[in-house]
Amino acid sequence: MRPVVSFFIIVSLFFSLSAVAENRELIVYSARKEHLIKPLFDFYTQKSGVTIRYTTDKAGLLLTRLKAEGSKSPADLLMTVDAGNLWHAAHLGLLQPVASPILQQRIPEHLRDPDNRWFGLSLRARTIVYHTDRVDPHSLSSYAGLADDKWRGRLCLRTAKKVYNQSLVAMLLHRWGQPKTEQIVSGWVKNLATAPFSDDTAVLKAIAAGQCDLGVVNTYYYGRLLRENPQLPVALFWPDKSEGGVHVNVSGAGITRSAKHPDAARALLEWLTSEEAQKLYAGLNLEYPVNPDVAPVAEVAAWGTFSADPTNLSIAGELQKQAAMLMDRVGYR
Ligand code: FE
Numbered sequence: 001m002r003p004v005v006s007f008f009i010i011v012s013l014f015f016s017l018s019a020v021a022e023n024r025e026l027i028v029y030s031a032r033k034e035h036l037i038k039p040l041f042d043f044y045t046q047k048s049g050v051t052i053r054y055t056t057d058k059a060g061l062l063l064t065r066l067k068a069e070g071s072k073s074p075a076d077l078l079m080t081v082d083a084g085n086l087w088h089a090a091h092l093g094l095l096q097p098v099a100s101p102i103l104q105q106r107i108p109e110h111l112r113d114p115d116n117r118w119f120g121l122s123l124r125a126r127t128i129v130y131h132t133d134r135v136d137p138h139s140l141s142s143y144a145g146l147a148d149d150k151w152r153g154r155l156c157l158r159t160a161k162k163v164y165n166q167s168l169v170a171m172l173l174h175r176w177g178q179p180k181t182e183q184i185v186s187g188w189v190k191n192l193a194t195a196p197f198s199d200d201t202a203v204l205k206a207i208a209a210g211q212c213d214l215g216v217v218n219t220y221y222y223g224r225l226l227r228e229n230p231q232l233p234v235a236l237f238w239p240d241k242s243e244g245g246v247h248v249n250v251s252g253a254g255i256t257r258s259a260k261h262p263d264a265a266r267a268l269l270e271w272l273t274s275e276e277a278q279k280l281y282a283g284l285n286l287e288y289p290v291n292p293d294v295a296p297v298a299e300v301a302a303w304g305t306f307s308a309d310p311t312n313l314s315i316a317g318e319l320q321k322q323a324a325m326l327m328d329r330v331g332y333r
Pocket of ligand 1: 081218
């Protein structure tokens with residue numbers, strides 16, 4: 001064999017081998033819990049032959065880690081909850097834009113980054129919940145209405161430190177502006193039955209126990225508790241029908257700036273928005289699929305339909321700091 005020919009053979013062999021390596025393994029950093037991602041990844045591995053190695057941790061810690069690792073990070077994909085966290089990752093320069101007509105077509109525009117650095121993969125509503133014996137749902141209307149004097153000493157909330165509440169207040173800020181939002185949130189604080197709780201499940205349990213009459217939680221926490229106790233005396237209410245819609249948020253993902261396998265990571269992201277993956281991804285956590293062509297599981301569908309706030313979720317990130325400061329100013333801790 002002439003040396004030039006053998007050189008070309010070696011070079012082309014090298015590129016085909018690296019193409020195989022490109023497609024064989026992916027590394028994911030996930031703030032979404034292991035039991036919610038492992039069944040999906042196992043399914044994908046079986047289907048595609050791609051092995052997925054993952055690390056799960058709190059969102060903030062994963063962002064710190066990605067930042068510290070810089071271009072040496074082994075992570076291809078970051079998965080996390082709340083648009084505020086996804087926005088933050090993009091803002092820190094940890095994610096890269098992904099050009100994918102499939103993702104653009106399957107994910108509604110308001111549930112993904114306008115610059116294509118993160119994409120919502122499942123949808124949750126942060127909505128009002130009430131005790132079915134103690135509250136007439138006709139007396140409910142909106143998030144702003146929870147500031148009304150009639151709810152004095154009857155409201156339970158989760159702490160303002162949680163990004164879910166910061167995103168909710170950020171979206172209210174966008175909708176109503178600073179003075180009115182400040183009025184609303186200070187009304188909530190006045191109406192609290194007890195100090196804010198550290199999680200949504202505690203809010204639901206306090207309502208069920210009669211410690212308070214209503215609150216605001218993410219829908220899947222309600223679904224989980226209802227599964228444990230079908231007699232739970234708590235129901236969901238869809239607010240803001242004529243005021244811009246129910247506040248929704250996402251869990252989602254983005255390809256890291258340092259990804260060693262960006263094409264394989266994009267293929268996984270695209271698969272996650274397919275019908276078979278969406279059913280599993282949303283269903284495992286009693287969430288709504290982001291892909292509007294995929295129906296939620298029966299348990300979730302039973303809660304009825306609602307109109308979601310169509311504002312792009314990047315606003316939740318942009319106004320997050322302002323929202324946190326506002327909450328602090330009115331004594332919501
Ligand atoms: Fe959660």
